[in-house]
Amino acid sequence: MKKILQDLNFDELNALCDELREKKYRAEQIYHALMLGKKISETTTLPSSLKDKLLEEYEDEPVKIIKTQLSSDGTEKYLFSLSDGGLIEGVFMRYKYGNTMCVSTQVGCRMGCRFCASTIGGLKRNLTSGEILSEVLTVNALHGGDLKKREVTNIVLMGCGEPLDNYGEVVKFLRCVSAEGGICISPRNISLSTCGLVPQMYALADEGIPVNLTVSLHAPDDESRREIMPVAKKYSIAEILKACSYYFDKTGRRYIFEYSLVSGVNCDDGHAKKLVKLLSGRPCHVNLIRLNEVRETKLYAAEEKEAQNFLKKLTDGGLSATLRRRLGTDIAGACGQLRAGYTEGLE
Numbered sequence: 323m324k325k326i327l328q329d330l331n332f333d334e335l336n337a338l339c340d341e342l343r344e345k346k347y348r349a350e351q352i353y354h355a356l357m358l359g360k361k362i363s364e365t366t367t368l369p370s371s372l373k374d375k376l377l378e379e380y381e382d383e384p385v386k387i388i389k390t391q392l393s394s395d396g397t398e399k400y401l402f403s404l405s406d407g408g409l410i411e412g413v414f415m416r417y418k419y420g421n422t423m424c425v426s427t428q429v430g431c432r433m434g435c436r437f438c439a440s441t442i443g444g445l446k447r448n449l450t451s452g453e454i455l456s457e458v459l460t461v462n463a464l465h466g467g468d469l470k471k472r473e474v475t476n477i478v479l480m481g482c483g484e485p486l487d488n489y490g491e492v493v494k495f496l497r498c499v500s501a502e503g504g505i506c507i508s509p510r511n512i513s514l515s516t517c518g519l520v521p522q523m524y525a526l527a528d529e530g531i532p533v534n535l536t537v538s539l540h541a542p543d544d545e546s547r548r549e550i551m552p553v554a555k556k557y558s559i560a561e562i563l564k565a566c567s568y569y570f571d572k573t574g575r576r577y578i579f580e581y582s583l584v585s586g587v588n589c590d591d592g593h594a595k596k597l598v599k600l601l602s603g604r605p606c607h608v609n610l611i612r613l614n615e616v617r618e619t620k621l622y623a624a625e626e627k628e629a630q631n632f633l634k635k636l637t638d639g640g641l642s643a644t645l646r647r648r649l650g651t652d653i654a655g656a657c658g659q660l661r662a663g664y665t666e667g668l669e
Contacts, residue, residue, distance in 0.1 A: 323406045327380040328356055328452030328459070331498055342375055352376075357504045359456075359463025381405045385456035387464070400461065404429070404453060408446060410482050412457045414465070420475030420511075421465070425457045427492055428483025433517050434552040435538070437582055437613060437621050440482040449483070451494035458499060458507075469505060477507055480515040480536075486522035496531050509533045515580065520557045523565040527572040535569050536609070537562060539579040541588050542596035550587065550621075559600070566606070576605040582613045583624035589632045598639030608636060608643040 330338060335349040348368070355365040361382045362373055389401035398414040410426035431438070432445035458474055467473030477499065479485040485492045492514070500509050513534040516523065526535070539559070541547035547554035566577045579601070583589040601608065610633055613623040624632070629645055636643040 324381045325379055326384045326405075326450055326452040326456075327352070327362065327376065328384060328456050329450050329494075330452070331494075331501065332503060342372070344372060348372060353504070354469075357459060357469055359459040384453055385460055387460065402426075402457060402460075404449075410449070410457075411440075412461060412481055414461055414474070417476075421473055422476040422478055423458055423461055423474045424478045424481050425454055426481030426483055427454055427479055427485045427488050427495075431483045432487065433484045435517060435540075436550040437540075437584060445483075445487075448488040448491055451491045451498060454491065454495040455498055459505065462505065472505060472507070474505075475507070476511045476513075478513045478515065478536075480513070484517055484519065485514050486516045486519040486526065489522050489525065493526070493529055493531070496529075496533060500531070510575075513578070517551060517553045518557050518562045518565075519553070520561050520565045523562075524568055527565075527569040532573040532575050534575060534578060535566070535573075536578040536580055537566065538582075540582050540584075542593050542600050546588060546593070550584070563600075563604070566604075570605050576607060578607045578609055580609050580611060582611045583629050583632060584613050585622045585624045585628065587621065589624045589628060591631075591635060594632050594635035594639070598636060598641055601641055602639070606642070608641055610636075610643060610645045612645070 327335075332349065332353050335353050336346065339346065339349045339352075351367045352365070355362075355367065362368075362376050362380065363382050365373065384405050386403045387400045388403045391399040393399070396416045400412045400414070402410045402412060404410065408429040410429055412426060413424040415422045415424065426440075426449065428448050429446035430444055431441040434441050458477060462468075462472055462474040465473035479492065496509065496512065496514075499505060499507050500512070509531050510533075513536050514526070515536040515538060517538045523535070526533075538551070539547070539562075540550060541554075542559075544554055544558050547559065569575070569577060581588075581597070597608070610629065612626075612629050613621060633643055633645050
């Protein structure tokens with residue numbers, strides 16, 4: 323596997339051009355082409371001699387869409403192939419306020435959450451910052467976006483993998499995707515979802531990148547959480563809440579809790595009452611999600627009436643809470659389902 327040019331920020335591209343004895347303006351041409359989602363080989367502003375040098379060491383197309391599924395609601399789901407044959411997923415969702423791209427940060431996942439398809443088969447490897455960035459650049463270009471009129475306006479790190487388990491590369495991605503002169507997506511338009519890796523939550527707060535921190539909670543107490551999320555055996559809800567408070571103090575950004583409603587598991591009136599007590603008075607929002615069912619998990623989504631009742635219990639209790647609009651349910655909307663189905667088809 324060759325190196326990935328998108329791993330380099332602008333200063334690093336400048337250094338590369340010095341090393342290759344190329345003129346300084348070549349770094350700007352390369353950077354601009356990459357931010358437009360172009361392959362090295364199709365970049366018309368570069369001479370063939372420079373493209374040949376680059377292609378000796380760097381991948382021409384580190385992330386390639388090999389399958390697309392289109393939902394009746396306009397959501398698009400992509401299966402990406404990486405240079406080493408690894409498979410990841412991404413989702414493009416249209417909203418009134420803009421278009422959101424859900425990106426993956428790892429091939430597979432080792433967190434083992436019972437309701438998640440991307441953890442089936444475990445972790446294969448981490449993505450590099452350039453591979454994560456290429457997901458965004460590829461889809462932005464696919465929809466005709468450029469650097470002045472982006473088609474990808476918001477990003478959520480909620481695809482395959484646990485972002486904070488790939489901490490260094492994810493932080494580099496956040497800096498690159500928000501850098502001036504590039505695609506320049508504001509950190510305030512980026513949400514990072516974690517299952518609750520407490521030390522990395524503290525570290526992220528100290529990075530000075532004010533992304534929206536989203537924590538996958540999915541239960542109001544440690545005992546219930548341990549039943550569906552192995553990470554709960556290492557970090558308690560109390561530790562997670564303390565880290566969230568630190569994040570708020572450092573960034574001024576309220577934090578969000580994701581709560582997947584699993585029928586018969588975590589969404590009866592007792593769970594709602596515990597959740598209200600747990601989060602009352604905190605600068606947070608609860609994002610309720612009707613579970614995207616995954617065949618292998620044998621867990622089932624709450625019915626609409628059950629979901630609405632749970633929401634009402636939370637809002638009546640004074641919590642800020644919403645029930646997320648379901649997107650992509652007709653195209654294997656849960657993260658990991660498309661990858662798993664494709665892999666099964668190859669076997």
